[in-house]
Amino acid sequence: MTKSLLWAGVILAVAVGTVSPVAHAEPAVPVVEPVVLEEIAHDPEAFTQGFEISxxxxYEGTGQAGQSQMRTLDPDTGEVTRAVDIPGDYFGEGITVVGDRIWQLTYRDEVAVEWDRAALTPVREVPVPGEGWGLCYDGERLIRSDGTNRLMFHDPTDFTETGGVDVTRDxxxxNGLNELECVDGQVWANLWPSDNIVRIDPASGAVDLVVNAAGLRARGIPPSAQVLNGIAHVGGSQFLLTGKDWPKTFRVQMSG
Incomplete structure (x- = not known):
């Protein structure tokens, strides 16, 4: 075949669409930093696993086997007003408020503990297969993480699993989805073992915002303190952020 015939074939192929066009890459997810509005005291021995204002x-759930608690705090001062040990020496994980109850996950004990919110006393335990990490309530369902890239949906009355979604970025x-906060139909998640937070569309599982909160460590967080792991929505674009064994909680603005 001559060069002229070869080029004619290529031109004809392009014209009729038999040559695949070049795919256009999706825009990268934006990355922002939190704006610190205030620093608040936090118990430096609190291994924070769940954090929520209602x-x-x-409300704060803490971890470590034999040390886990359900706590109430003053959000303005960080003062612990009540603290109750989790039953069974369980390793406590994420928490969320559902009406007059609070659900608390356990790490590898494969149960969730339901608490009476007013009395701060355990009411019952229900089986939850697999690991428990983060938990939030979107007004209709519980959303749970287990450290993978999967968010699982549960019935808020009996913890029956009702579905789920795989989370992707770009x-x-x-992976590493940890403590969760449900806000206005979106899910904010700490990413273990980093000091990053992501915002997730639970319908598609797509991340649409990344918050790089590593700069908070320069504000008096000792090297011995572990990862950022506490997101409590204050209102609007304001949140309280803290971490495991952090001596401070930060009221910040996160938007993007």
């Missing part, structure tokens, strides 16, 4: 009270699976 009715003007800051089209790739995003």
């Amino acid at each position: 009715g003007g009270v800051l 089209g790739r699976a995003l």
